[in-house]
Amino acid sequence: MQPAIQVKSLTKKYGDHTVVDDVSFEIEQGETFALLGPNGAGKSTTVETLEGYRKPTSGDVRVLGTDPLRGGLSWRSRIGVVAQSLGSETMLTTRELLSHAARVFPTPRSVDEVLEIVGLSEHAGKLTRKLSGGQKRRVDLALGIMGRPEVLFLDEPTTGLDPEVRRQIWDLIDDLSDQGTTVLLTTHYLDEAEQLARRAGVIIGGKLVTVDAVDRIGGADARVPVVRWQEGGRVHEERTEHPTSLVARLAEERGELARLEVIRPTLETIYLGMLREHGSHDMLQEATS
Amino acid sequence: MSTAANTAMHTVTPVTGLDRTLPPGHTLRVGIDRIRLELLEYVRRVDNMIFTFAFPIMLLLIFASAFGSADPVQTPEGEIDPAAMMLPAMLAAGVLLSGTQNLGIGVAIEKWDGTLRRFSAMPIPVASYFIGKFGQVLVTSIVQTAALLAVGIGVFGFELPQSGEQWGVFGWAYGLGLLCCSMLGLALAQLPRSVNSASAIVIPVVLLLQFISGIYLTITMLPEWLIQIANVFPVAWLAHAMRFAFMPDAARFAELNQEWDLGTALLMLAAWTVVGTAIALFTFRWVKRS
Numbered sequence: 001m002q003p004a005i006q007v008k009s010l011t012k013k014y015g016d017h018t019v020v021d022d023v024s025f026e027i028e029q030g031e032t033f034a035l036l037g038p039n040g041a042g043k044s045t046t047v048e049t050l051e052g053y054r055k056p057t058s059g060d061v062r063v064l065g066t067d068p069l070r071g072g073l074s075w076r077s078r079i080g081v082v083a084q085s086l087g088s089e090t091m092l093t094t095r096e097l098l099s100h101a102a103r104v105f106p107t108p109r110s111v112d113e114v115l116e117i118v119g120l121s122e123h124a125g126k127l128t129r130k131l132s133g134g135q136k137r138r139v140d141l142a143l144g145i146m147g148r149p150e151v152l153f154l155d156e157p158t159t160g161l162d163p164e165v166r167r168q169i170w171d172l173i174d175d176l177s178d179q180g181t182t183v184l185l186t187t188h189y190l191d192e193a194e195q196l197a198r199r200a201g202v203i204i205g206g207k208l209v210t211v212d213a214v215d216r217i218g219g220a221d222a223r224v225p226v227v228r229w230q231e232g233g234r235v236h237e238e239r240t241e242h243p244t245s246l247v248a249r250l251a252e253e254r255g256e257l258a259r260l261e262v263i264r265p266t267l268e269t270i271y272l273g274m275l276r277e278h279g280s281h282d283m284l285q286e287a288t289s
Numbered sequence: 290m291s292t293a294a295n296t297a298m299h300t301v302t303p304v305t306g307l308d309r310t311l312p313p314g315h316t317l318r319v320g321i322d323r324i325r326l327e328l329l330e331y332v333r334r335v336d337n338m339i340f341t342f343a344f345p346i347m348l349l350l351i352f353a354s355a356f357g358s359a360d361p362v363q364t365p366e367g368e369i370d371p372a373a374m375m376l377p378a379m380l381a382a383g384v385l386l387s388g389t390q391n392l393g394i395g396v397a398i399e400k401w402d403g404t405l406r407r408f409s410a411m412p413i414p415v416a417s418y419f420i421g422k423f424g425q426v427l428v429t430s431i432v433q434t435a436a437l438l439a440v441g442i443g444v445f446g447f448e449l450p451q452s453g454e455q456w457g458v459f460g461w462a463y464g465l466g467l468l469c470c471s472m473l474g475l476a477l478a479q480l481p482r483s484v485n486s487a488s489a490i491v492i493p494v495v496l497l498l499q500f501i502s503g504i505y506l507t508i509t510m511l512p513e514w515l516i517q518i519a520n521v522f523p524v525a526w527l528a529h530a531m532r533f534a535f536m537p538d539a540a541r542f543a544e545l546n547q548e549w550d551l552g553t554a555l556l557m558l559a560a561w562t563v564v565g566t567a568i569a570l571f572t573f574r575w576v577k578r579s
Contacts, residue, residue, distance in 0.1 A: 029305070051410065055578050069578070073412040077309045081410035086403030089484060091333040092326060103322045104411050106309045127333075143407065148304045180303045 002065055004029040004151050004182035005050060010059035012045055019045045021206040022059070027199075029150075032173065032183040034193035034214070037203040038275065043186040046203065047153050050184065051081050063151055077106050080149030080181075082140050082157055088129065094139050095124040098146060105147030117172055118142045134161045141169065145176065152176060154185045158192060170195050190268045202271065204278040218270035226265070230258040316414040323413075323421025324428070331425055337394075340492070341386045342429060345379040346436050348505070352379075353445045362509060364542035371507060373448070374540070376441035377531035378504045383437055384463065385495060385504075385524055387430035388470025389477060392422060393491035396478035396573075401487070405575065415575040426471050434463065448535065455534045458551060462530035465558045469523050472565030479572040498524045508532075509543050516545050523561035526554040 005027040012020040020042040027033045037043045048054045049061055052068035061068060066075045090097070095111060102108040115121045118138040123131060128139050137157070144152060154173070158166040173196050177183060187193055193200045194214055201211040210217055224239045227246050231254070240246045243262045250257055263269070312318070331337060352375045361368035399405050408418060441447040450456045477494060481487040499505055501515050502525035508516065519525040532540055533549050541549050 052576060053406070053578060073311060073315075073414060074309060076410065077311065077412040079410075081407075083403070083406065083410070086407035087399075089398050089402040090404065091330040096326060096329065100322055100326055101411060104319055104413050106311050106412070107307045143411075147411070148302075148307065150304050176304075178301050180305050 001029055003027060004031070004064060005033075005184060006060075006062040007046070007050070008060040010046065010049060010061055011057050012042075012049065012054060013057045018206050020049070023203065023206075023208045024059075025201050025208060025211050027182060027184060029182055030177070030180045031199065032177050032185065032197045034197035034200040035184065035186045035203055036188065036190065036193050036200050036271065037186075038188055041203045042206040043203055044155055047155055047184060047186055051079070051083075051153055077147055078150045080144040080147060080152040082144035082152065082154045084140070084155055084159075086140065088136075090128060092128065093125050094120055094128050094131070094142070097128060097139065098124075098142055101143055101146040107148050108146055109148055114142045114146055117145070117175075119168055134165045137161060138165075138169070141172070148179075149181060151182045151184070154183060156186055156188070158187070158189065166192070190266075190271055194267055202274055204275060207278070209274055209278050214267065217267060218265075218274065222270045222273065223265055226261075226263040228259070228261045228263060235259075311412060315412075316416050317420070319413055320417035320420025320424070323417055324424030327421045327425035328428060331391075331429055336488070337391070341391045341394075342433055344386060345382040345433070346440060348382070349375055349379040349437060349440055350444070352505075353441070353447075357445070362543060364539045366539035366542070367537070369536065369540050369543060371509075372445065373536065374507050374532065374543075376437065376445075376447045377535040378507070378528055379437055379441075380434060380463075380535070381466070381502075381524065381528040381531045382499055382504050383433045384430065384466045384527060385470050385499065387426055387433055388467050388472075389474040390491055390495045391426060391429070392471055392474030393477035393495070394487045396422070396475060397481040397487035397491065398484050400478065400577075401481070401484045406577065409576045418575070423471060426467065430467055450534045451537075458530050459534035461555065462527055462534060462558070465555070465562065466523070466527040466530075469527075469558045469562040469565060472562055472569055473523070474565075475569035475573060476565045479568075498522055501525070503528050507543075508545070513545070520545070520557075523558050526557040530554045530558075 003026040007023055007025050010020055010023045011018065023042070023046060025033075035043045035046065045054060049056055050063050050068055052071050055069060063071070064075065064078055068075075071079075095115070098111045098114060102111050112121070115124050118141055120135060120138055120142065123135055128136060131139065137160075141154075141157060144154070157173070158169050161169070170192070173183060173185070177196075183196070185192070185196060197214055199212065200214050200217060202209045202217065224241060225243045226237055226239050227243050227250075228235060228237045229250070230236070238246060247260065247262065265273075331342075353372045356372035356375060359371045362371055409415075438449070442449060450459050477491055481490045498519075501511070501519040502522065503511060503516070503519065504524070508528075511519075516525070529544065529549075530551060532544070533551060541547055544550075
C-alpha cells in the first residue's frame, strides 16, 4: 500500500535562512504520526508544505500520491486542515460555518454529528468570534473533519487548552484514527504525542533528529535508568540496567547516601536531552517553561 | 486506542474508499450558498452597515434638506434645484461604496484573517468565492439604490429619469459603474497589509475620490483644475452620467464645458473596468504560497 504521506529530502529556505533542512519521512495510511519540536523548529513549515501552502526549495512531497502544489478540488476533498485560528473576523455562527462546509464537501458528516463530536452543540448558534479560545479551536477542528478526510493535518490542536478539553480532543482524534484517518499532528506537548501517536519525529532547528516509535525514541540507551546521589558536595550519576543492585552496593560501601534518586527517563527527559544536544538554549527554555 | 464507550457510541464508518466525485454544478451551488453567507455577514457588520450601506442614504437626507433652502442655480435655460443634484450624486456614491469600499475592505480582511486560507483548504472553487462576492455586491447595491430612489422621490419629490434615453444611461451607468467599482475594490484590497489597516487604507481613498468627483461637493463648487484631476478617475464620470439621467437638460450648464459627455463617461468606466480587472487578476491569490 502506498504511504499516505511521503516526504523526501524536503528543504525550505528563506534567503540564507534554512527553515527545514533535508527532512524525510513517510506516514502509512491510517497511521497517527506526531511531529514534535519546539516553536520555530520547522514543524509548521513542514505541515504547510504538505497542505500546499509552501513551495519546497528542494525535495519532493506527496500526500495521497499527489504533489500538494498540484492538488485540485478532488484532492482537497480528501484532506482536512486544522490550522490555527483562521477566519477570526467572520460574523457567522458555528452552525452556519459548518452547514456551508457540509455543502462544499462531497462526503460530509452531518452538522449535528460534528457539533456533538466536538462538544459545541450548545454554542452552535453563537457567532464564532464570541466563543472562548478553546471553543474556537474546536470550531477549527470541526471544519477540519467535516468532509471525512482521509488525511488530517492537525497543527498544534490543543495548544492553550485546558486539560479537560485536551482530553476530549484526544478522544476525538482516537475515534478518527479508528475510522482509518491518517493523522499528522504537530505538537510541543510530549504527553500528546505519547497519547495519540504510535510513531513520532523530532524536529529541531529544521532538522529531523529522529523518527521512531514513540516508545523507542532516543534509542534503548536513552531509557537506561539513572542512579543519582550527592557526595562531597558533588552530584554523582550512574546509568545502569540494574539500579537496585547498584543502590545496594553503594549502601554497603558508603552507608546512607544524600539525595538518592533512581530516575527512569520518560519521553520528556529524552526529548529535553535531544534539545540540549541539538538545540539552542532558548529552545530548551521554551520547551521546559 | 479508543475507549470501549466511544466505539460503542459511534458506528465506525471508514473514511477511505468513498466516492468523492464533486457533483455537476458544484461551483454554482457553492457560489449560491456563499451569496447567502456573504449577505448574512454583510448585515451583521455594523460598521459596514453604517459606512457602506446607510451612509449615502443618510447624506441624501442631510444634504437634500440643507440645499433645500439654497438659491436655485441660474442657467440660460432655466433654474436648477441644487438639492436635486444630490440624488444622482448619492446614487454614484452608493455604487462606489457598495463596490469599491465593500469589496476593498471585505476581501482585504478575508485575506489577512485567514479566511481565504480556510476556504482554499476546502473544495471551494475560487469562482464560487467570486459568485458570493459579486452576488452580495449586487443584492446590497440594488437594495441601497432602491432606498435612495425611494428617499429622493418619496421624501424630497425629485424626479425619476424622464426619457428612454435617460433611463438607458441610468442603466449602463449603474451596471458598468458597479462592475467597475467592484473590480477597483478587488484591486484596492491588495494594498492593506493587515486586518486592522483594511478600513484605514480603503476608506480614505474612497472618500477622497468622492470629494474631488463632485459627490459631496457639487461640481459647481469645485475649481476646474480639480475637476480635471478627478476626470482621470471613473467616479466623476459615473456621477456625470447619473446627473444626465436624473437632471433636466439645463443642468449641463453646470458641467465642465457646459455639455454632457456620455461617450467619454462610457469609455472611462469601461477602461477602468479593464484596468481594475487586470490588477485584480494579477494580484489576487486564492492559495497564497510562500
